[in-house]
Amino acid sequence: MNVIEHLKWRYATKKFDANKHLSPQKVQIIKEAFNLTATSFGLQTISMLVVADKDIRKNLIEHSYGQRQVLEASHLLVLCIQDNITDTDVDDLFDNIQDKRHTSNTILDPYRDDLKRMMQQMSVQERQEWSTKQAYIALGNLMTVCAIEQIDACPMEGFFATKYDDIFQLKDKGLKSVLVMPIGYRAEDDMFADFKKVRKTIAESTIEL
Template sequence: MSNTIKQLQWRYATKKFDSNKTLPENKLNILKQAFNLTATSYGLQTIKMLVIKDRVLRSKLVEHSYNQKQVLDASHLLVICIQENILNIDVNQYYDNIKDIRETPETILKPYREGLIDMMAKMSIEERQKWSTNQAYIALGNLMTVCAIEAIDACPMEGFMPSKYDEILGLKQQQLKTVLLLPVGYRAEDDMFSGFKKVRKPIEQAVIEL
């Protein structure tokens, strides 16, 4: 069995973190880089991640997370956000970045640049937000896998009040909206869920080969 599969079997949605254990800086940097390297549609990266260590700040978020203590007891809380809107400047900055990094001529980039601007113009703000939210879930899955490989415990969370998070974290001023949470750290020794056998369908029921 590969080490990757062993680590994926090891991971679980951690219900109780050891609040006395803190992720070292090198592990945090791996998670930051993994987030930034996540695949996104067109590579546009209309998502951002907050890394929150401040426990006073996190204590204010617990009641808006249906009192799930992972938000406070984890080493850090990762908050995945989307942009409120996707503007022409976002598309232009993306293609300008390609031009700078790859030295791709504008004559090659122009039709792609214009095509993406046109595609976004045909979408409502709600559709753009839904599009960005799909990218956020890709990032969450990527982060969970990296956490498993790096032996970092994590608990993906949708159960919280996004508007309250946006208010407390001052995200409105940054034109961002909270969509997903991922507390990360190390499991408590007495978290009974850590010893539960993983329940999954047999592989032949989950995977179809043609």
């Protein structure tokens, strides 16, 4: 299949085959795709939990509006943001650039200082909102990668983030959950798999100038 055919194949999977599991190689592709997601300035203020443990996921159903995908899927991805962005985060980014590219600090320092000032001018809430936008970029990227790899997925905003944070002790890690996505393989009797896609026409959704 070409990319468009893969995207037509994907849908928000409502029922997973609980007996089918992703191979370690597939899980590694998902992790690498997440890490390669474009983020603003390359400042990766997002993290991803990859949850295979069924006992943990069973406890998440009641905090996910009863959506059993969180349990029945092969794995559950939980996209998180940092609860704050500090000068240290900016320094870590530019130190990593210097280490990987051997770029002179004379060149990097003005950009380092500008990014620090930008973050300092934001409130904590604004920084979190900024990071949440990065999480949505990652979610979109993962959905496309899953489609290409023929991994079924169900992006979800419908969950109680504070409960997830408590269960995974995210506060201790300086993180907050913002999105979840069960991934695995669709059940044969998931009727939603055969539904026709409902979209605007390309002429309606795009504008050429």
